[in-house]
Amino acid sequence: MDSNAPEGTDKRGIPGGWLFLGGMLLLYLVVYALSPQYALGAFAHFLEMTQDILPILLFVFLLLWAFDLVSGIQERLGQLSGEGSGLKGWLLAIGGGILSHGPVYPWYSLLQHLQARGTRPALIAAFLYARSIKLPWLPLMAHYFGLGYMLLLTLWIAVLSIPHGWLVERLTSQKSRPESGCRQFCVAWPRPPSTDRRQRQRQQQGHGHEPR
């Protein structure tokens, strides 16, 4: 099974998302039985957080709706952040991450759309990393820890979002390697000759997988 396949794509049975939600509700019942006060407090936190993310969730929903209406926008964004996007793609990802607002949850849906249209995993990871720079909160961080500290921390996060994205892409793009028992960790070792006939033909044609 491809571990990259989004959950819930299986049409049989109850989708995983609903099972997860059911499990959480069950957990709340157990916690309520043990400590009603803690469970009620946790539920109050849940309501507070839900209220917090609703506007941005609505915004992303409208954005996706608009994308669906105007055909070609998603493809264009996918091209801008695809394999050959280069520096422009990195700047788009980091700038977008810094400027993106609100909780992360609603953004996953948008990123999922872009991922399906060819956006590099490195740029998605860089976007998510750069999102940790919260512009509205920076003055408060400077107040607590000093201006120099705030500037340096912000700068290092922005700069390291590039190697972070690059590394995540390298680590996640091993799925096309053949079965060898060390698919994820034996990155530097040369690949043994393939026993699969079709793969051998591909290697002879010059399309074989080179060690990354």
Add this chain to the structure above:
Amino acid sequence: MRSFLRLLPVLAGVLLLAGLLVDLIPQLIHMGVLGHGRITDMLGADLIGSLATGQPVVSYLLAGELRKSGVDLYSVSAFIVAWVTVGVITLPVEGAALGWRFALWRNLVAFLFAMLIAWLTVTTLGWL
């Protein structure tokens, strides 16, 4: 659109889980998880920051408390960075949307980078 709607139950579940864990984080700090040497403290702070969720301002408040109780700036920085870059609680949503392989590696790399950024920030701050 359909993928957006499919994410909603996972999102609701994760928010319920986050609600349960919000009050546990300050308790973990006060239980004496920190205060055992720089590297161990950085790892501990990184781990707590990874488990935590909520507005970054909460991490500043807690980080301020950590500083007052004698935890060094390396650990405090790892805590602040992990709070905003690693999402153990958001993992189910991230995995459902972007694939589990991507979500797990991204969070693992972010976990290690939190300590790297903490070290770089405090070291370069010392040069100024």
